[in-house]
Amino acid sequence: MTRARLPLYAFLVLLFVGFLAPLVWALSGSFKPRGDIFGYPPKLLPDPFTLDNYRTLLTEQPFARWFLMSTVVAAVATVVSVFVCALAGYAFAKFRFAGKRLLFNVMFSSLSIPFAVILVPLFVILVKTGLGSPWFALIVPWVAPAFGIFMMQQYIVQSIPDSVLEAARIDGASEFGIFRTIVLPLLRPALGALGVWQFLQSYNSFLWPLVLVSDSSQYTLPLGLQTLFVSEQRQYDLVLAGAVLAVLPAVALFVLLRKQLLEGLSTGAVKG
Amino acid sequence: MTTTVAGPPGAAPARSAPKGEERRPRRPWAPYLFVSPFYLLYVLFMLVPVGVSLWLSLTEWVGLGPPHWVGLRNYRLLATDISFHRALGNTAVFVLVALCLVVPLALLIAQALNTRGLRVRDLWRTAYFVPIVVSPILVALIFGLVFDRQFGLANALLRALFGTGGADWLGDPDLARVSIALVMLWRWTGYLTVFFLAGLQNVPRELYEAAALDGAGRLRTFTTVTLPALKPVTAFVVVTSFIGAAQIFEEPYLLTGGGPAESTLSVTMFIYRAAFQRQQFGYAAAAAVVLFVLVFGLSRLFNRLLGIGRATS
Numbered sequence: 001m002t003r004a005r006l007p008l009y010a011f012l013v014l015l016f017v018g019f020l021a022p023l024v025w026a027l028s029g030s031f032k033p034r035g036d037i038f039g040y041p042p043k044l045l046p047d048p049f050t051l052d053n054y055r056t057l058l059t060e061q062p063f064a065r066w067f068l069m070s071t072v073v074a075a076v077a078t079v080v081s082v083f084v085c086a087l088a089g090y091a092f093a094k095f096r097f098a099g100k101r102l103l104f105n106v107m108f109s110s111l112s113i114p115f116a117v118i119l120v121p122l123f124v125i126l127v128k129t130g131l132g133s134p135w136f137a138l139i140v141p142w143v144a145p146a147f148g149i150f151m152m153q154q155y156i157v158q159s160i161p162d163s164v165l166e167a168a169r170i171d172g173a174s175e176f177g178i179f180r181t182i183v184l185p186l187l188r189p190a191l192g193a194l195g196v197w198q199f200l201q202s203y204n205s206f207l208w209p210l211v212l213v214s215d216s217s218q219y220t221l222p223l224g225l226q227t228l229f230v231s232e233q234r235q236y237d238l239v240l241a242g243a244v245l246a247v248l249p250a251v252a253l254f255v256l257l258r259k260q261l262l263e264g265l266s267t268g269a270v271k272g
Numbered sequence: 273m274t275t276t277v278a279g280p281p282g283a284a285p286a287r288s289a290p291k292g293e294e295r296r297p298r299r300p301w302a303p304y305l306f307v308s309p310f311y312l313l314y315v316l317f318m319l320v321p322v323g324v325s326l327w328l329s330l331t332e333w334v335g336l337g338p339p340h341w342v343g344l345r346n347y348r349l350l351a352t353d354i355s356f357h358r359a360l361g362n363t364a365v366f367v368l369v370a371l372c373l374v375v376p377l378a379l380l381i382a383q384a385l386n387t388r389g390l391r392v393r394d395l396w397r398t399a400y401f402v403p404i405v406v407s408p409i410l411v412a413l414i415f416g417l418v419f420d421r422q423f424g425l426a427n428a429l430l431r432a433l434f435g436t437g438g439a440d441w442l443g444d445p446d447l448a449r450v451s452i453a454l455v456m457l458w459r460w461t462g463y464l465t466v467f468f469l470a471g472l473q474n475v476p477r478e479l480y481e482a483a484a485l486d487g488a489g490r491l492r493t494f495t496t497v498t499l500p501a502l503k504p505v506t507a508f509v510v511v512t513s514f515i516g517a518a519q520i521f522e523e524p525y526l527l528t529g530g531g532p533a534e535s536t537l538s539v540t541m542f543i544y545r546a547a548f549q550r551q552q553f554g555y556a557a558a559a560a561v562v563l564f565v566l567v568f569g570l571s572r573l574f575n576r577l578l579g580i581g582r583a584t585s
Binding site (some may be wrong): 005029037040090119123142143203226250 | 296299300302303304306307309310311313314317318319320321323324328335381382385386387390394397398399400401402403405406407408409410413415416417418420422423425434458462466467469470471504505508509511515517518519521524526529539540543544547548553556557560561564567568571572
């Protein structure tokens with residue numbers, strides 16, 4: 001490393017610490033007794049070290065149920081939305097049809113509709129029509145994100161040659177058969193990226209579940225943790241442990257598919 | 273969810289459908305069938321709610337019984353509602369923070385990460401991106417602790433470095449805004465860095481070599497080579513950040529509850545409060561329509577100004 005590079009690395013390390021310090025602090029705090037979390041000066045290593053926060057959380061709070069609720073909802077939403085996006089993205093990338101341009105622009109402009117605008121009516125509609133069950137309402141309104149279609153469309157244009165599709169057509173494959181047996185497998189990296197993104201969106205979502213779910217037996221993780229957070233005695237110790245456990249699946253997914261995610265996200269943005 | 277955050281990149285380049293190799297299929301209905309799930313969901317969960325929002329905004333409704341038609345009264349009330357003005361002002365501040373702090377910092381980091389021969393690039397890139405994986409409740413919790421007046425990390429750090437550190441981070445109106453801004457910075461910078469870095473890696477090396485031959489310094493190279501080449505990405509990032517910051521909710525809701533004295537109340541929080549805490553559904557809908565007009569209109573304007581769709585050099 002040359003001397004000239006020193007400021008650069010100093011900058012990167014400083015940011016590194018800045019970005020990770022709060023997380024490390026939370027991780028360490030989750031192993032401290034409640035009184036120590038606020039100890040001054042803050043200690044990096046928990047001393048005494050305790051697993052009590054985790055034990056209490058898992059035995060005295062319905063943490064497992066929150067966790068199950070969140071992961072199942074997010075998994076279903078992810079699978080469905082990835083499929084819907086790939087299908088539409090493929091049509092936009094590889095077919096010519098009347099009204100395509102209009103449909104594409106309509107799809108795209110939906111990205112600038114703020115969620116807060118549909119929050120109230122969506123709640124009213126779903127509750128009044130009896131479709132407000134979390135299993136439906138936490139999943140279905142979110143399975144067709146325009147961003148995902150755009151991402152798929154960009155990826156398909158760049159990476160799936162027409163000749164492959166042409167050959168399949170000459171062999172007499174049906175249009176959907178081509179999609180299923182040729183396009184989907186070739187799309188795998190992009191599907192992974194969109195899948196992680198969609199999973200994180202659903203798994204971490206807060207405002208919509210906060211509005212929609214009133215029955216505490218159907219709380220998602222963020223809602224459950226919030227009850228500990230806003231309760232009378234602010235159970236920081238439990239929330240910290242819960243937050244660490246909650247973030248594990250997200251981090252695991254991210255680590256596994258990090259490369260695809262980071263590259264997939266920027267598909268489309270680069271060329272504008 | 274696609275909610276309050278800089279969500280999935282939502283820049284909405286109003287580009288035309290891409291050209292390229294396309295063909296007319298043997299079964300002309302196939303593409304319509306393929307896009308139909310999206311449009312079905314789009315109509316049901318986007319268009320219909322927007323329509324209902326417009327209609328609700330002209331009524332008074334507590335959530336029970338039939339809504340009363342009141343015409344434009346909700347809008348007239350909003351025009352004189354100091355809380356709503358505060359919410360708009362605060363949201364404008366958060367948007368400015370996103371555009372004037374988060375975006376430039378992301379560009380700076382991307383520039384640093386793009387240095388040739390940088391070691392462990394992947395480690396840096398990952399570390400800066402990690403906050404995006406963390407759920408808002410955890411973010412709020414951590415920063416609630418960081419900003420704690422007595423024992424928080426922020427004051428501990430200030431005390432260690434400067435010997436003073438009694439700042440009331442979340443209790444003082446101005447500082448509360450600063451705190452929210454810091455959280456935004458922490459949460460979104462790494463995410464935006466991903467886009468800038470991808471853009472930088474796409475700049476043809478020859479352009480830099482040509483600039484070097486011309487004897488351009490670092491700043492000149494940046495303004496004449498890097499920035500123009502980054503224009504599409506920048507446009508994308510700016511519009512995405514704008515749309516995201518304009519709907520900020522979780523940070524103020526969880527960290528400050530919109531306080532103190534409504535100094536961090538955002539428009540989305542205002543809507544949430546009106547509808548779900550005060551049962552003023554019509555009033556909330558009217559505020560939502562105002563937000564819609566502002567966000568939709570301004571993001572169109574940004575698109576036009578930044579030339580998305582015709583910026584490829």
